[in-house]
Amino acid sequence: MSLAAAQTARPSTDPSAFAGEQFASALLAWFDRNGRKHLPWQQQITPYRVWISEIMLQQTQVATVIPYYERFMQRFPDVRALAAADDDEVLHLWTGLGYYARARNLLRAARLIVAEHGGEFPDDIEAVQALPGIGRSTAGAILAISKAQRHPILDGNVKRVLTRCFGIQGFPGETAIERKLWALADACTPAQRVAHYTQAIMDLGATVCVRSRPLCVVCPMHEPCIARRDGMQAILPTPKPRKARPERTAYAAILRRPDGAVLLERRPPTGLWGGLWTFPQFDAHEDALAWMEQRTGEASLPTQALPPYSHSFTHFDLTLQPILLHAAREQFAIAEGERYCWYDAKQPAKIGLAKPAVDLIRGLADHVA
Structure with missing residues (x-):
């Protein structure tokens, strides 16, 4: 009708x-x-x-x-x-x-x-x-x-x-x-x-x-x-039927130079944080460490685990486990350009940052070795 x-x-x-x-x-x-x-x-x-x-x-x-x-x-x-x-x-x-x-x-x-x-x-x-x-x-x-x-x-x-x-x-x-x-x-x-x-x-x-x-x-x-x-104000509009929200865990690799700059990676143009810059992210702890070793040329890295960082997306909750490495050298053999860049919070580049990058960079001052 x-x-x-x-x-x-x-x-x-x-x-x-x-x-x-x-x-x-x-x-x-x-x-x-x-x-x-x-x-x-x-x-x-x-x-x-x-x-x-x-x-x-x-x-x-x-x-x-x-x-x-x-x-x-x-x-x-x-x-x-x-x-x-x-x-x-x-x-x-x-x-x-x-x-x-x-x-x-x-x-x-x-x-x-x-x-x-x-x-x-x-x-x-x-x-x-x-x-x-x-x-x-x-x-x-x-x-x-x-x-x-x-x-x-x-x-x-x-x-x-x-x-x-x-x-x-x-x-x-x-x-x-x-x-x-x-x-x-x-x-x-x-x-x-x-x-x-x-x-x-x-x-x-x-x-x-x-x-x-x-x-x-x-x-x-x-x-x-x-x-x-x-008296139905509290129940209208009818909420979406609740489903258990999936939870995921990932590891954020934070390379920090002596001058305070950190290495960021541009995300792919589509998907989570598409086109934004954030810390390299890995599904497994050992993969994050292997990436750091490869980029720095150093083994037995003196890494520091930072407090977990939680972020909610529309369809799932993500917990990031940040791994911080303070570099002993000023430069790494890392090709910058379209994929990587060094970001200095004291002289910030005009780039789009994913929220976890914004928050983790802001909190790094509390975790200086």
Whole structure:
């Protein structure tokens, strides 16, 4: 049954009847009074500026994004500047923001926009979705906010608002539930003021209908919201079915010269920390030691085990066991270039560092032999 048919078949007291013009009107009235209107990407709006903000804001809070966004836009004010950038410089500006595939996709997409669209951000949603790293919701948000095109969106904040307001049970990642949410999102998206509406529904999820302890008393959806009515705020959206998270262990080889510089290795362009620089990593302790011996030409290495370092990925938890070797000589017979580089924290190179490298380098001062 379609959403419209379902609404017709239900009593008028069912909150699902609220989907549509009433939902949008209530939300826009709230936005006019309480919405955020002074964020950096809300000024001098262009598709490029909105695109960069939407990618940075994926799974990242506004307060965290703002300084990264401002530095990024200062260095890359338009798509041609980004397309001409060196990979390392882009990853360097992204260091600390996480989810580095976003940065790599931004760079790939910028180059495609220049090569295939003459440097103009496409205004067709299918063409936008064809760019690396841009899905249906992100494409819709970019075009709605920057071009006033009517497209529904369904990011995490919007899913939370809709599942609670309309009492949608079931994990939103399931195909059937996601399809229902897209239908609701489309039904609620107005033809007028679509840019404000799009910002408003994201704001509502980010500032009022938050994950824990939502501020229901000030929510414009207070009356029709099924979750508020039935006390289901804590269980909606339905969480993803829990599975045991795999745990992995690896060994990080840290070669440190007398001048304090450490040897870093560039990760392959795809996979974990793709394209970033970090310490050489091995599955077995003996493999890490063998690599150190080969690179230094020294046997019976006086290595030092540092405290384990834990890092969580989307699908597993990783424990790194760092092995530190203080070099007795200033130079090693190691070919630098595309794969290796010496990194001096006192005069840091502008390269993209994986988070474990950032944290381990920062902590090395506590473990000087």
